[in-house]
Amino acid sequence: xxxxxxxxxxxxxxxxxxxxxxxxxxxxxxxxxxxxxxxxxxxxxxxxxxxxxxxxxxxxxxxxxxxxxxxxxxxxxxxxxxxxxxxxxxxxxxxxxxxxxxxxxxxxxxxxxxxxxxxxxx
Numbered sequence: 001x002x003x004x005x006x007x008x009x010x011x012x013x014x015x016x017x018x019x020x021x022x023x024x025x026x027x028x029x030x031x032x033x034x035x036x037x038x039x040x041x042x043x044x045x046x047x048x049x050x051x052x053x054x055x056x057x058x059x060x061x062x063x064x065x066x067x068x069x070x071x072x073x074x075x076x077x078x079x080x081x082x083x084x085x086x087x088x089x090x091x092x093x094x095x096x097x098x099x100x101x102x103x104x105x106x107x108x109x110x111x112x113x114x115x116x117x118x119x120x121x122x
Contacts, residue, residue, distance in 0.1 A: 005111065005114070005115060008111055009108070009111050009115075012104055012107050012108050012111065013108065015104050016101065016104045016105065016108065019097055019100050019101050019104060020101065022097055023094065023097040023098070023101065026090055026093050026094045026097060027094060029090055030087065030090045030091065030094065033083055033086050033087045033090060034087065036079075036083050037080065037083045037084065037087065040076055040079050040080050040083060041080065043076050044073070044076045044077070044080065047069065047072055047073050047076060048073075050069060052069065054069060056068070056069050056072045058072065
């Protein structure tokens with residue numbers, strides 16, 4: 001009985017640790033996306049301050065390439081839209097991982113209660 005309990009406990013604990021790692025990875029990803037969002041908002045704001053005939057350059061590898069102002073604005077807008085969608089997706093993933101962690105924690109607590117009652121009865 002104790003060996004079976006040990007295996008169940010170990011399996012739940014492994015699941016919990018894996019969920020914890022996934023959760024921390026998702027949170028780090030969200031922080032990176034938030035940073036990219038803020039950076040692109042700042043770029044959008046800077047581009048909006050430019051006059052229509054202003055020269056804009058895009059860094060491609062080690063080279064600066066001239067780019068049309070409207071094209072640059074559209075690219076930044078698309079990037080902002082993409083990043084916002086990724087943030088929503090990541091938020092959903094974080095929420096799901098939190099729910100899974102709670103369920104596994106509950107299972108671990110039940111297993112501990114069962115062990116405690118076995119100790120009292122035995």
